[in-house]
Amino acid sequence: MQKRRSHKKSRNGCQNCKKWHTKCDEQGPPCNNCILRKATCVYNRPRAGASNDGNSPAMHPRSGALARYPASIERPRGDLGAICAAYGGPTRLLELELMNQWSTHTYKSFCGMQEDVDYLQTILPRSALNYDFMLNCLFAIASLQIARTTGEANSRKYVNAALEYYNRGSTSFRSHLGNMNADNCHVLYMFSAVAIAVHLTIPQQFSQSTSMLDLASVAFDLVNGSTSIGMLGMPWLLNSPFPLRIMLSRIGASKDLIEPDIKAALDRLHSLNSQQHAGTPKPIESFEEEGTIRIVHDYELYQIVIQGLEMSYAEEAAGVLEGFGAGFPGFAGKKFASLVGRRDPFALLIVLHWTILLNSIHVRFWWLQSIAAPLGQEISDFLRTSHPSLAIEWADAISWALNRLGLLKSRSRELSYNSESAELEQTERALSQPIMQSSRICFG
Incomplete structure (x- = not known):
């Protein structure tokens, strides 16, 4: 029988x-167990003159323990221990489930080519693990x-867990980012890439009133940040x-592969750019549209x-x-990202x-699908x-895009329905009036 290892x-x-x-x-207060269980952490400190017995490690109180829980994304009330209690099991069971989810399903959401499979x-x-x-x-x-x-009853618990895990990771990521090297470079880069998906998903899980323009601005900034990490550690x-x-060896597809309808729309964008901005050889900013909104000519x-x-x-x-188009904000660059954040109309x-x-x-x-x-x-x-x-000048371009998104037809149906409702309401009002007044409306 194998002997138990001493410790x-x-x-x-x-x-x-x-x-x-x-x-x-022994790194507290608070120690990690007390943090997870949201308990008050208390130590029986050794007497001032007591010496270390050699078997007990020296204690180094942790400074700024709460710094591991940043406000980069609004956190739910409670902590991972409480979340796991609501989940119905200890942390390790939740994490086993999440790792299984990643290795069987979630990793596929970031695979653009076959070679990505083994890596992800x-x-x-x-x-x-390191x-x-x-x-x-x-x-x-x-x-x-x-x-x-999962069902609505369980959905919030998983979203809360995601918030807690991401905020922990985000703090640690920033501390490692200043020490990029050959060993951790690919891990830092992948964190920045997966973080984009986290930021795009969480607001939509929490609120139906999320501003998509604000979300787009965040996405452009995050993709450019990820691109910067990639360039720095290339x-x-x-x-x-x-x-x-x-x-990189596979980039270089011919533009002839672009669908003719889309190619025509992109050509129209080039034409609109020439009409709108070609007369300004140097980038300038001007106040237009009621004199309050700044428009960039570049x-x-x-x-x-x-x-x-x-x-x-x-x-x-x-x-x-596959999925290459999701990286477009990185090709557009930081200056364009700032224009998106400022809601420049042509951007x-x-x-x-x-x-x-x-x-x-x-x-x-x-x-990406719900965006x-x-x-x-x-x-x-x-x-x-x-x-x-x-909007009037760009009506063709806007209508084309809405039609491709399937929004123009639904908008037309909505307008048609509203028009029919108005006509029906008008008819009902007419029928409720005395006959002579109704006749005057109908024939006069």
Whole structure:
């Protein structure tokens, strides 16, 4: 019979861990167990003159313990311990479920080519065991995917768990980002990529009144942040387990693959850019539209961005790199992202044309599927209310995009229904009046 392995015992744990008969990490107060269980952590401190017996590690009180729970995304009340209690089991059972969800389903949501499968399903989870920020991020996105498919009663518990895991990972990620090296570069890059999906999914899970324009601005900033990490660590990434080198070798699809209808719409974007901005060789800003909204005239910037959108359409049409179009904000760059955040009208018109591409990306990229149509509708409404003269000038481009998103027909049906309702209401009012008054209405 195999002997039990000996281990060093310590009497320096907190009072709660002694009561629970669990091993204390002795890093508090509060220790990790008390944090998870939301308990008051109390230590019996050794006497001032007492010396360490050699078997007990020296205690180093943790500074700023709550810094592990940032407000980058609004957290639910409670903590992971309470969430797990609501879930119906201890933390380890939840995390086993989430890792199983990642390795059997969620990883597919980020696979653009066959070579991504082994990396995302096997290599990245194993690497995440050494980097808590990545492990927490995998748990977060897996929990969000479960929340989409489970019943409403359980959905909120998984969303809350996702928030808690992501906020833990986000803090740790920032501390590691300043120490990027050949070993952790691919893990840092993947955290930044998966974080985009988390940020796009959580607001929609929590609120029906989420501003899609605000969400789009966040998405552009996050994609550009991820792109910056990739560019900074490019030499390391090319030699890492992440198959970036293979992906780069496959970029270069012909624009002839773009659907004729879409090609015509992109050509129209180029023409509108020329009409609107070609007369300003240098980028300028001007106050237009009722004198309050700043509009940017930057012909070259918009031209490059539209070309990037064409490339995204071509790659998606080729089908070699699925989901490639989701990275368009990275090709558009930080300056364009700032214009999207400021709701520049022509920048939003370009984004409107991007939503058609998002809408066509494979259904397994579930974290993109619910964005395209609501974003397209909100851009259209914003242009019509805030820039009515430009909306009239760009009517063909806007109508084309709404039609491709399936919004024009539903909007027409809504208008038709409202018109019919108004006519019916008018008829009912007429019938309720005396006959002579009704006759005067009908024939006079």
